[in-house]
Amino acid sequence: MDLSNSTMTDALGGEEEAGGSYGRLGSRADFETYQRRAQDRWTELWEGEYAVVSVGLDSSSIAKGADRVLAACREALAGDRATVREVSGNGAMWMEPWVEVKRPGEPPVVFGNIEPDEVPALLRGELAERAVGVRAEHAFNGVPPLTDHPFFKHQLRIVLANVGLIEPDSIEDAVARGAYSAYLKVLFDMSAEEVVAELTAANVRGRGGAGFPAGIKWESGRKAKVTPKFVVCNSHEGEPNVYKDRRIHEGDPHRILEGILIACITVGAERGYNYIGGEYPLAIKRFRKAVADAERLGLIGRNVLGSGKDVYFRVRTGGGAYICGEGSALMYSIMGVRGQPRTKPPRSVEEGIWKRPTVANNTETLANVPDIVNKGGAWYAAIGTEKSKGTKLMTVQGPVKTMGLVEVPMGTTMRTLLEEMWGGMRDGSVLKGIQTGGVSAGQLAAEHLDLPVDFDSLTPVGGMLGSGGFAVFDQRVCAVDFARYLTAFNRYESCSKCVPCRLGNPALVEIIDRIRFGRASLDDLPLIQRTSKHIIELSLCGLGQVAPEPLLGMIKQFEDEFRTHIIDGVCPAGVCPIGAPGIASVAAD
């Protein structure tokens, strides 16, 4: 059944198939041989004389039955010489589960929303009308290129280049598509100074929310005198508004691993860590597999590829506490205590894990590194806007038509994202606003859609790029109630270490509840401002320091709605316990 594998077994002179037991590579030349074979095999797969059927499996598509679709493909093709592949999703949640069918001599065609029982018909070629696009430059049989679809048209995929294309469990697929070639350069050709210089020239800023330049952080790490040093990848992704980092893990774990290993070699770290949110079992599983395969090939361990350099690796997983995404809390969590932030300085690059210099970066930041090393900082800096370079992964939530994860150049406007890529609002939904920056910033309104989305452009209107998750909401959502949801999130997730955050956030929730239940007075609005100022100014860490921002943004953007609750005793959206217009307001609670 698996033709390309069996062919390659011969070519390798009896070596095992992809992801199998290919032994430790002892030198650069060994790796390059392995790489050439992987590439040959990749070419063979796509240019061979047998069909290739790929099903996108990630945590989103599996929820919709993609695993059963894959099983149906395997069953239908048992005994056939076609290759059935388990790739990951490609971000386009709206067409899940999807199946890509490549017949010999034809380009791969992607079919959307396939049910398991439709698979036999699909494979017989009877579902032509369900083709979404061909994965090729030109149309085929009247089916346009996938990249013509509005969801894909504006994308520039660097981090996601292989996502949905390679089998995430196959290190050979990854290597065929260029994985570890940048690592090789860093091990053998480049000095640490040169790597940092490329990163600085790229001006890549942290994708975890704060936007701090990675080059500066790496330079501090490199210069730190204390040893051992560590690198940690922050893959916690505990925000309620974003689903990007898990998808990189699910789709191309080797890219992340390569980024972390490059960071280790550059700053002279003995060990890399990846701290993955415990809610993402598939991301954890595929990443662990990637680490195990890289260890087996000798890309991790003692004397990597004969370079004389050692680097080790550990995977750690979170336990559902949002605060553990904060850098110092994450490191405490790794050290096996409660994840509660500490005052800075010292910064983590001076005192991090086990009091050793630790460079911490977000998953997406690190996943950008291999291409920056390969293609150069100048190449990267040519993408994006003046102060925000490169691409950004963006996710959307709420009532939009074609939901999913996209990668676009920094500076793409919110209108392009929302109206074209994400298909606009669903029928019956009118855009009311977009919550930005997770639980840490304010909202955009309809009049802000033409703003470019980058690190700085949303800030003047109270929004924030943050990690790139945008929650779109419509007329059914009440501004007061949504403000309560966001504030209550911060209240719940406060680690309780410092008083302003621990007591201030419950106080805010209490005031909002007064408004929701129709017991507030106009004095409560200035009280919110005063309480917020305390929390913002006096809190110890980034959670408390921005916790009131969503509420303040709501009041700024939708002050009338707050006043209507307070003065008229009515919730215009009909959400709050105070009662909807036309209904006598109930003294709730």
Add this chain to the structure above:
Amino acid sequence: MVVQAHAAATDPAGIDLDVVREIVSHFKPQDHQEAQELILAALQEVNERFGYVSLEAAEIVAAHLGTTANRVYGLLTFYADFRTEPRGKHFMLVCHGMSCYALGSQALVQELKDRWGIADGGTTADGELTIQVVNGCLGVCDKAPIVELDHAFHGDLTVERLNDVIQRAIAARNASPVAILGSGSDHGSQQ
């Protein structure tokens, strides 16, 4: 004191402590630092296997990794994914991320409270259903609001459909109360 109170959890079957010993025996730290790094991982495996971590199990983890039950208990009560009491027969994650919120999860949470008498972490009086409200996002936002009940996702929910889904699960009795968050969990690596 607190620890004692939780030790008395209603758990007639209890946790098979030999299995816990077997789980922790795979953790082989090379030094005390690594031992500390593995406490959470060991607890996660126990929690995943049994749906919660009892005091006795916590003590075994603590002893194996050279720490105290108090420290372990501090972790169990800090990290939301841990439970210190057994789950009901069925286990449901209720997504309360922003897509789910914007599309109506609040009403589901309210219904669980009003009709089933349970809030986050709670179990119905008959021991059938335990829920956990997820503050993050389950990543299936286009099907919001969504729950994951005994590994299966149910999306585009209304209050009526939620009730229906729960009733059918309880009627079917094919509970799988342990192991959280669907397919693909893997905590096998003890590096």
